[in-house]
Amino acid sequence: MASGTTQPVREWWDDICTQCGACCYRRDRVAGELVVHKDLPCRFLDTETKLCTTYDTRFKECAECRQVTLVHALFSRYLPDDCGYVEKFRFWKRRGKPEAADHRG
Ligand code: SF4
Numbered sequence: 001m002a003s004g005t006t007q008p009v010r011e012w013w014d015d016i017c018t019q020c021g022a023c024c025y026r027r028d029r030v031a032g033e034l035v036v037h038k039d040l041p042c043r044f045l046d047t048e049t050k051l052c053t054t055y056d057t058r059f060k061e062c063a064e065c066r067q068v069t070l071v072h073a074l075f076s077r078y079l080p081d082d083c084g085y086v087e088k089f090r091f092w093k094r095r096g097k098p099e100a101a102d103h104r105g
């Protein structure tokens, strides 16, 4: 997240993540399909809870860790279809489906 982003905006953005954990595993594209290697998690991922064990300092601790941005939400081929950002922003994928749930309480 860019510096200067206010806390409520950061919290709103982070809350879109459904914490499925998929982006914390090695991923590849094979024959046009996303493959999530569940046997290759990030070393900081708690695979039981699917939570990051170094969340507040993850970008310092993990060279591969990337903030999901709006561009990723819209276009990344490495996020699964059930990623909260994909469901929220790729409106063209949900034509005919109910509105994506707001994951905040
Ligand atoms: S450091 Fe990043 S990639 Fe690794 S578990 Fe945490 S959020 Fe996921």
Ligand code: SF4
Binding pocket: 016, 017, 018, 019, 020, 021, 022, 023, 024, 068, 079, 080, 082, 083, 084, 085
């Ligand atoms: S794939 Fe999307 S919903 Fe799942 S953990 Fe990553 S950002 Fe969150």
